[in-house]
Amino acid sequence: MLPLRDTHTARTVLPRVIKQPEIRSAELLDCAQRLFFERGYDNTTVNDIIREAGLSKGAFYHYFVSKEALLEALAARLARDSIAELRPLLEDPSLDAIGRINALFSGARRLNIELAPRLRKTFSMLFRPENIALFHRVDQAGRELAMPMFTDLLRKGSEEGVLDVPDPEAFAEMLLQLRLIFRDVMYQATRMAERGNVDGAVWMLEERLRLYGIAFERLLKLPDGTIESAQPGFARAFLEADP
Amino acid sequence: MLPLRDTHTARTVLPRVIKQPEIRSAELLDCAQRLFFERGYDNTTVNDIIREAGLSKGAFYHYFVSKEALLEALAARLARDSIAELRPLLEDPSLDAIGRINALFSGARRLNIELAPRLRKTFSMLFRPENIALFHRVDQAGRELAMPMFTDLLRKGSEEGVLDVPDPEAFAEMLLQLRLIFRDVMYQATRMAERGNVDGAVWMLEERLRLYGIAFERLLKLPDGTIESAQPGFARAFLEADP
Numbered sequence A, B: 001m002l003p004l005r006d007t008h009t010a011r012t013v014l015p016r017v018i019k020q021p022e023i024r025s026a027e028l029l030d031c032a033q034r035l036f037f038e039r040g041y042d043n044t045t046v047n048d049i050i051r052e053a054g055l056s057k058g059a060f061y062h063y064f065v066s067k068e069a070l071l072e073a074l075a076a077r078l079a080r081d082s083i084a085e086l087r088p089l090l091e092d093p094s095l096d097a098i099g100r101i102n103a104l105f106s107g108a109r110r111l112n113i114e115l116a117p118r119l120r121k122t123f124s125m126l127f128r129p130e131n132i133a134l135f136h137r138v139d140q141a142g143r144e145l146a147m148p149m150f151t152d153l154l155r156k157g158s159e160e161g162v163l164d165v166p167d168p169e170a171f172a173e174m175l176l177q178l179r180l181i182f183r184d185v186m187y188q189a190t191r192m193a194e195r196g197n198v199d200g201a202v203w204m205l206e207e208r209l210r211l212y213g214i215a216f217e218r219l220l221k222l223p224d225g226t227i228e229s230a231q232p233g234f235a236r237a238f239l240e241a242d243p
Helices: A021-039 A046-053 A057-063 A067-090 A097-114 A116-126 A129-160 A168-178 A181-194 A198-219 A234-240 B021-039 B046-053 B057-063 B067-090 B097-114 B116-126 B129-160 B168-178 B181-194 B198-219 B234-240
Strands: none
Touching (some): A021 A046, A021 A067, A067 A097, A067 A129, A097 A116, A116 A181, A116 A234, A168 A198, A168 B181, A168 B198, A181 A198, A198 B168, A198 B198, B021 B046, B021 B067, B046 B057, B067 B097, B067 B129, B097 B234, B116 B129, B116 B234, B129 B168, B181 B234
């Protein structure tokens, strides 16, 4: 699962001068994100957001036609930030396709641990059954950005003869689809850990990461054990990291 | 994609005597389904449903706490009917695991063609981006019924030595996850065909079915060409079948 990297939340202190539109809209996104994470999307109104941002309703609707539209912009921003963090790993010329995939997995693990408390909160909001539409929008934004990157990775790997896919684009799509099993796995693991069964949650998450790695290898016709999707200690570090 | 088999829509003529609760609730489901297919879920109100069913609002809420709850029951019923149709194929003792998987694919194709006009209508409603929550509910109901069947299929196939999976349940889940690429593919193919580009739609759908079959083989470590996920003529028959 790509973590949602976010470099915007720390509130910037700005002098109250006339602001550029992109600053105002970024501020609205910051406030909305903070509220969505705290209270959930459904429990946050446009009024809450403008109160938090200190803006008028007119100003809000100048930037976003609806709360939904704001959410779409927010999802796109979160996805963009995560991808920006991971992209350099995929462009390291010293690595072959397997090295790049493993760098991607290890980069994602590093980010997940670093941002663990925030991510756990996001996941437990985003992965709730009633937030499926919201989850889908965030996932869609991430998928659209990840697709060209993944397709390119598979195409180059095929050309290098490192992996074997009959259609890089379709296989990129299937790999991205497959990662969605972690929506349920992460939701269950987080809830198990919250209820005190950390060992059970750790075991479940690590086992699923291992099996996902096997699926990944098989789909790309890579030798067994090539993909390092799991790493001892990762699941515990993710589930136990304190805010 | 498992087709949604439905054996309930033909309106049953019953004498106006006191009806069993399960008959009343089945009638409500029939009416709701007809309206959802015709107008879409969002455009159908509880009032529309009770008018169609000739029942009072009180009677409706006696059976279902909300339109959402009715939808869940409807999704479960559609899933149950589709599975009931395909289950015997999976239990044919004369087949090995590969034979059973291929019987499942060919059974699904047969059902898809037989029900094509109705399914195309359902899909074009269910796969619209704004109906994602609805789609997810229907998918969830199908997945819950299909999971034990698929897990059992993979477990037996492993025991027979026909296929190789490290964890039948997790791999059943991944295969069921993977089939969701057809949500977008079917949506796009149906729209292309509606706009007159039937050849393009046929090509896209057949190609994706072929690639899905390859992914299926790879995940289960089956020899190339074992799985018959595509069949010449299927996509055209599905996309062109007249009501």
